[in-house]
Every structure is written in C-alpha cells, then in structure tokens.
Amino acid sequence: MSAPGFRMAAPVRLVAVAAFAVAATLIILLLAGAPPLDAVSVILDGGVGSRIRALQSLGVWTPLMLCSAGLLLTFAAGLWNIGIEGQVVMGAIAATCLLRFFGEGAGTFPLVLGLLAGMAGGALWAWLSGALRVYGRVHEIFSGLGLNFVAIGLTLWLILGPWRQPGAASLSGTEPLPDDFWLPMPGGFPLWQTVLAAAAVIAVRIILTKSRWGLVVKASGQNASAAALWGLRPGLRALQAMAACGALAGLAGALQVTGLYHRLLPSISSGYGYTALLAVMMAGFKLGPVIPICFFFAILNVGSIQLPLGLRLDSSLAGVIQGVLALSVFVVAGLELRLRRRKGGA
Amino acid sequence: MFKRMLAMAVLAVAALGFAAACQAADKDLTFGMLLVGPYNDKGYSQAHYDGGLYAEKAVPGAKMIYLDKVNPADRPGFTIPQLVDDLASKGAKLIIANSDDMKDGVREAAKMHPELKFLHISGDDVLAGKAPENLANAFGKMIYGKMMAGFAAAMTTKTGKIGFLGPLVNDETRRLAAAAYLGARYAWVNVLKKDPKDLSFQVTWIGFWFNIPGVTSDPTQVANKFFDGGYDVVISSIDTPEAVTVAAQKKKAGKDVWAVPYDYEGACEGFEDVCLGVPYFNWGPTYEKFIKEVMDGSFKQTWEWNAPDWKSGDNAPDSAVGYAYGPALSGAAKTELHKFMKGLGDGSINLYVGPLNYQDGTPWLAAGEKADDKKIWYMGQLLEGMEGASSK
Numbered sequence: 196m197s198a199p200g201f202r203m204a205a206p207v208r209l210v211a212v213a214a215f216a217v218a219a220t221l222i223i224l225l226l227a228g229a230p231p232l233d234a235v236s237v238i239l240d241g242g243v244g245s246r247i248r249a250l251q252s253l254g255v256w257t258p259l260m261l262c263s264a265g266l267l268l269t270f271a272a273g274l275w276n277i278g279i280e281g282q283v284v285m286g287a288i289a290a291t292c293l294l295r296f297f298g299e300g301a302g303t304f305p306l307v308l309g310l311l312a313g314m315a316g317g318a319l320w321a322w323l324s325g326a327l328r329v330y331g332r333v334h335e336i337f338s339g340l341g342l343n344f345v346a347i348g349l350t351l352w353l354i355l356g357p358w359r360q361p362g363a364a365s366l367s368g369t370e371p372l373p374d375d376f377w378l379p380m381p382g383g384f385p386l387w388q389t390v391l392a393a394a395a396v397i398a399v400r401i402i403l404t405k406s407r408w409g410l411v412v413k414a415s416g417q418n419a420s421a422a423a424l425w426g427l428r429p430g431l432r433a434l435q436a437m438a439a440c441g442a443l444a445g446l447a448g449a450l451q452v453t454g455l456y457h458r459l460l461p462s463i464s465s466g467y468g469y470t471a472l473l474a475v476m477m478a479g480f481k482l483g484p485v486i487p488i489c490f491f492f493a494i495l496n497v498g499s500i501q502l503p504l505g506l507r508l509d510s511s512l513a514g515v516i517q518g519v520l521a522l523s524v525f526v527v528a529g530l531e532l533r534l535r536r537r538k539g540g541a
Numbered sequence: 542m543f544k545r546m547l548a549m550a551v552l553a554v555a556a557l558g559f560a561a562a563c564q565a566a567d568k569d570l571t572f573g574m575l576l577v578g579p580y581n582d583k584g585y586s587q588a589h590y591d592g593g594l595y596a597e598k599a600v601p602g603a604k605m606i607y608l609d610k611v612n613p614a615d616r617p618g619f620t621i622p623q624l625v626d627d628l629a630s631k632g633a634k635l636i637i638a639n640s641d642d643m644k645d646g647v648r649e650a651a652k653m654h655p656e657l658k659f660l661h662i663s664g665d666d667v668l669a670g671k672a673p674e675n676l677a678n679a680f681g682k683m684i685y686g687k688m689m690a691g692f693a694a695a696m697t698t699k700t701g702k703i704g705f706l707g708p709l710v711n712d713e714t715r716r717l718a719a720a721a722y723l724g725a726r727y728a729w730v731n732v733l734k735k736d737p738k739d740l741s742f743q744v745t746w747i748g749f750w751f752n753i754p755g756v757t758s759d760p761t762q763v764a765n766k767f768f769d770g771g772y773d774v775v776i777s778s779i780d781t782p783e784a785v786t787v788a789a790q791k792k793k794a795g796k797d798v799w800a801v802p803y804d805y806e807g808a809c810e811g812f813e814d815v816c817l818g819v820p821y822f823n824w825g826p827t828y829e830k831f832i833k834e835v836m837d838g839s840f841k842q843t844w845e846w847n848a849p850d851w852k853s854g855d856n857a858p859d860s861a862v863g864y865a866y867g868p869a870l871s872g873a874a875k876t877e878l879h880k881f882m883k884g885l886g887d888g889s890i891n892l893y894v895g896p897l898n899y900q901d902g903t904p905w906l907a908a909g910e911k912a913d914d915k916k917i918w919y920m921g922q923l924l925e926g927m928e929g930a931s932s933k
Contacts, residue, residue, distance in 0.1 A: 364710035364748070364930065462617055500608065504606060510610075
C-alpha cells in the first residue's frame, strides 16, 4: 500500500486538515453573519455542556456508530453501500411491524424480537442491493440509491395507509408504541443503545483484524478476480458483508423506533446512514478514528439546536460545518495524492 | 435584651426585604415556544411568534425564547421532550407548543417536568382526560374564520368550483374543512339563491402542515392542479402561503382566479390581486392570559376554545380569531360577508343545525339538532356534498 514518493506524516496531515477546516468554517460563519467563536462555543456547550446534553449526544452517537461499523465491513469488501440509509429505514419498518403484533401488556420480550426483526429487515435490504451487484451486475451505488427511495416510499405508504392513526391520515407518524416497547433509558442514559453500539465496534474490530472471514472479505474487496482464483468466492463474501452491514444499520433503525421516537415517522433514519458514510470516509475507512468522529458529529447535531436558541442563527449551519469538515479531509487527501504523484513522477 | 430585639428586628426586616426581592425576581417569566414551522413563514408559526412578541410587550417581565422548525424532517434526531429540556435549561417556566404534531411529545414532557407549565395549542388532551395537571390546551374557534373564508369563496367563484388545500387529515382539519364548506354553501344557497348541486367543493390533502419535499404532496402542484381544473377559488388550510402565490401567478397569466390564505393576518400582503381575505389567529391575548396566570400562580388545567369577540365588531384586537378582508373581495361580497359575520355573532345564523349528514350519508345532526362544542370538535367525517377523503 505504501506508494513511493510523497506521503504526509499523520500529524502533518491532521494539522493540514484542521487548518483547512477551521479556515473554511470561519469563512462560512462570517458569511452567515455569525460570530464564529461564539457559534462554535455555543454548539460545543450545547452538545456536551451538561449531563443531559452529553447523554443526548451519546444517544445520537449510537446509531451513527452502528452504521459506521457496518460500513467498515462493506468498504473492506470493496463495496459502496450507499443503500445504508434505506437499510436503517427498513430496520425501523421491520421493528415496528413486529411490535404491532403485540399489544399493551405483552412485556418486554417483544422488544427483543423487535430489535432482531430490525436487524433482519436491514440485512434483507442490504442483501438485495448486494444481490443486484453480484447477480445482476448493477452497481451497488445505483441499486442502493434506488432502494433508499423505495424504503422511504414504503414508510410513507405505511404511515398514510395501513398503519395510519385511527381517524387520521397524517405524515406525522404512526400511533406511539405501548410503553412496554420503549427501550428503558435509566436517568436519560441510552444504556442499551450504547451497549449494542460498543458491541458492534468490538465485533467489527475482531472480524476485520482477527478472523479468517475478515481476511477473505478484504482479499475479495481488493482483488475480486484473484480472490476467485483462490476459491474465496468473492460474490458470496460481498453478499455476507452487505448483509452484516445491513443488520447493523437495521438495528440502528430499530433503536430509532424503540429508543427515541417510539413510533414510525417519515424521517425515521434522521439521515444517519448518510452521515455515517461521511464519518467513515473522513476516518480514512479506519475503525479507530470513526469512533470520535461519530461522537463529534453527534455533538454537532445536538449542539446545533443552541444556534437558534442562543444566537438566533439557523441550526442548519451545523450541517454546513459538518459538510465542510468532511470536504476538508477530502481536499487534503486529494492534495496529498497530487503531491505524491508529482514527486513520484519526477 | 433590647439589643437582641433590635438585632432580630433588623434580621426580620432584612429577611422581608430579601423575600420581596425574590418575589420581584419571580415576577420575571421566561416562556419557551416550540414552533412547528419557521418563525417567519407568513402563516401559522409566524402568527404564534407574533403572539409571543405581543405577550412580551403586554406582560412586564415576560421574555420569550423560541425554537422554530420543530418537526422531525427539519430537526432530525430530536424529540419534543429533549427540546423542552433545552428550553427549560434556558430558564423557561412555561412551554407553549404550537402544533398538533407535538401532542404526544408534549404530554410526555409535561409528565417529566411537573415543575413547568405547558400550554399545548390545538390539542385536546385535557378534553380527552389524558393530560397531567400542568398541561392546558387552548385553541381559537377557527371554524368561524373558515366559514367566512368559505363564504367569501362562494360569493366570488364564477365556475362554482372551490378547491380546499388541506394539510393532513385529523379531527381539527376535518372540522375546519367542513366549516369552510358550510360557509360556502350558506352563501351559495341563502345569499346567491343557487342550487347546492351546482357547487363543487373539493378537498385535497397534502399529508402534513406544510410542504416537506419528497414526503408530502407538493402544495404548489396541488394548487396548480386546482386552478387548471377549473377551480377558480382555492381556500388554503395549510401553514404556508402556496395557494395565494400560485393564484397570483395564474392571475398574471390572465386567469380569473382567487385564493384565501390562512393563519396570518398579513397573509394578503403582496397578493392584493387575488386575495379574498384571510382567517387569522390572534394568539397575543391568549398567551398574555396564560403567562399572567403562571406568574401569579393561578394557572389551572383548562381546555379553552376561544370564540371570536363578536361584540366589538369585525376583528377586535382582543379577538382570538378574525377575518381580515382581502383587497380582491368585491364590494358587494364584502357587504354580504359583513352581514354574515353579524349573524354568526348575534346567533341568528348557526350553521351547526341539523339535518346534516356525513359524507357517506350517515346522519351527523338530526333535523333541528344543534351541535355542541364537543360534537363539532370530534366531527368524524367530512360532510355530505364535499368531495375528498374523510379518512374515517
């Protein structure tokens, strides 16, 4: 992997990214008429300034982390799983669907089933995208995007149609689930979400670094034809990686339903699938940096609510900042590549 | 001994002074408002925002903080209880939530925060017996505003086809669509002396209070479809002003069309050619009252459904709802509308008297039966003669 020629040392790279990001962010905040330091401090304070806010940020971190962990598997297999957004949505639909079969007073057992159903729903949706790639030669970016739209369309149809609230037809969402199916949050702490996300991180780490399967997936991802010659069945590996990622994304969707909204909504995924893609790319497809980056994105998301409250600024600025940060990473990576080529060519 | 008494007296005075100072500080009240749309939407949310500004002025010591665009599409990952936490951490003691969409979240937040008071606009948790002690409901009797909108539309239409641009379907929106229809039918039959069969009243719902691209139907498209399909007046019942905007475009293109926007008193501004007037909410006085009650400790759980202030004439400043005449409304129609308002006000006109049937023909009110508030509030279907989904 170590190409000859120019290669920035990690700290230099970090400084370059940070400098670029800070400069771009400052320009944007100034253009938006926001006092930059105030805006940044308001966001940070809003994201981690109190126990409640830190817990809220942790609550946003968990679905982002689940999705990111899943994406590391598909990226290892050389796949661009853009369809992760739809996999989150399908997880939410599947979980809601299962829980609808149980009424009030059914205890917490269905909750566990609901989470499993969410994983199955996400896995199925991802498998579809993978199957289109492996058997139908449709690139997973296109099938993924298409399936995202289908999943969202299905949500809208369910909410306005068969699952609508009695006497109403509103895209506000379905009726809230019975209390039994609300994931317990002792003291506002997203305990189960955190446990599951942490488990996913550990599992993905073990899979990618310690298991034979991880090695085979990586080999298939880097050179499918060579992998095929070695009898490693790259098609099957791709499908397995997709399904595993979909399961994690689906779990994130199921947690959005059971842990946060307690119902199915049109925007149930909160766009976390796409955000996770951004986070993983920013992290250079490595697990280590993904963890803090996801937390940072979570802080941005939670803290952004303070922009209109504290400074009467539009909270979508936080989204712009997030995008600029990701772009900074790509720009620096691009620069690096250019410099490397020039030096290598000389 | 004397010294001790003096010392005690001084202490007592100091304590009293301190208590008084605390009370003065208590007189200040921050109220936090959750708005479903942008605070400057020239529609529903702006009417609330302006009401908050009014209350800030009317009640010394009252201070508003607000959060707008409170809906899952604009604020992904947030729930109402979380946003209430944020308002509370900024010192809000009274939370005003302005949308039906926030019903479940507000109830949950009210249970989590017994130390705060909550006012949920448009909700009926109190009526339905689901509300905790610290939660009240209030709404304006917009049914009358909508009757006037329907009346103005029927007086103006040349094709006899009125379009109703509806948000989502629930008790409130069915009730308001039906009220607009009743007003339109009254003008058509009792004033214009025309056959009710020649009046067409089509309701099209977009799925939410405003456009969410990719989620709801696009209200601009729905309004265009109405006008292109021969509906020459469109009554808007959504939070945002697409109906007048599209009507103005059609007018420029030479079509004879009109529209009635909704919610915000200034909604006709810029659309003088096509605007027949606007039924609006005036939240200021309601907010003033609740803020004062929270300040002096007399806040109680209530369900308020405030009628227009009929006695002080059209659009009294204290009226919870009103109808601002639009520049495009003809003089004759305006005279008739004014008469209609007077009739509603003095009780000589009551449109909620049977026989009235639901859309599917089942009776809603028997002949001579007058509907009470609860019956009107929980109207289960659109009325016979209206077209469009009832979502039973």
